[in-house]
Amino acid sequence: MEYEIRTPLSVEEVLKLRVGDLVYVTGELFTARDEAHARALKWLEENKELPFNFDKAVVYHCGPLVKKNDEWKVVSAGPTTSARMNPFTPKILERVSCMAIIGKGGMSNEVVEAMKGKAVYLAFTGGAGALAAQSIKRVKGVVWDDLGMPEAVWLLEVEKFGPCIVAIDAHGGSLYNR
């Protein structure tokens, strides 16, 4: 099946997706990788309010290449290796009603378990940064830019971002466990 999903997500929308489905994402997503995940968890544990919200969101494991002329523009922005976010993700999933992750290379069985009933993992072709940038319409903002360009959190407006393949679904299905 082929779907276009929009943000903010709903649980129903997430549950209908099954491994092997193709998905295009429209709306907003934000990037987060190692340093942003580590800081987000630290802040959540300290009950500090985050400048972005994981709930119903699409989180993109990506450190984009951006350029600033008058405003920020995404030059190349494919996914990074998701496995590095394995230790942080279950704790983040505990706090949301639903979520989608876009990344590459898959995630651990512990994450697959934590995603049940609420989250999907969408694989976008690793290294396809030039192609991905074409469906990123605008940089809406950046926070935690003290972490440097790759590790900062970039809020992006996307239109038909994809094709993404549902590689882990909310029912325990995974294309990586074969």
Place this chain on the structure above:
Amino acid sequence: MHFLPESLYRMGHTKNMDFDDVVNATVNVLRKAHTELPEDVVTAIRNAHEREENEIARRTLETILKNVEAAKKLKVPMCQDTGIPVFFVEIGRDLRLEFDLCKAIREGVRRATLEIPLRPNAVHPITRENSRDNTGVHIPQINLEIVEGDELKITAMPKGAGSENVSALKMMLPTEVNKIRDFVVETVLRAGGKPCPPIFVGIGIGGTFDGAAKLAKKALLRNVLEMNEFEFEILKAINDLGVGPMGLGGKTTALAVLCEIGHCHTASLPVAVNIQCWANRRAEVVLR
């Protein structure tokens, strides 16, 4: 070492090579490496796309080929991970350089970071502070070699972290020559979808601890369409794993296995496996 004629282009004939020539050449060679995948690499991906039967694998390879075309057309880096700048520099022994060559290459990296642009990737290993211009302690990595002649050849090989992170080195026993293949295949299996397969596998056998790693990296500079029987055999074993493009299944896990050897101590057998993503980026420039 085999170098591709299509990736070789010469700068205008300059009488006295100076600092700025090397800076400009560095920017140009990085731009070419990031925006145009070498023809042999593209051919290897196209061939795999024709052979692949798994539908998701075919679609993934198709996306890769579309991305390569988009990067070339739009003149933007094909991958946002513009890597760590690695250079192999051959200095003709009849050349006289009246400037600091490494300083010029560093300056070229700084300018390329702004102009192409490149993602600033270099951070302090402990504080993780980003230098913001892709330079730092021992970065860019510049490998110098003196050769015959009066030319300066700069080969740029930007190396991404996804594939570098799953590379491995093992000091094997001298009696384990027949286990080299298993070590390579296990390394690829453990890497799974992380290094952006289909991958290129550089292998260094022999030398010393560090020497084997260097051989493995240099092997990745070779034409990927030219493999010997030993390399083909390992490639076949890797592709029987079924990891597939991006780890989503299929028979295309690796596109080439390239091996370089060096003599080693009679008590040693160092084996290094340097994994490279499908974006096997490299370009070279020759200055006189």
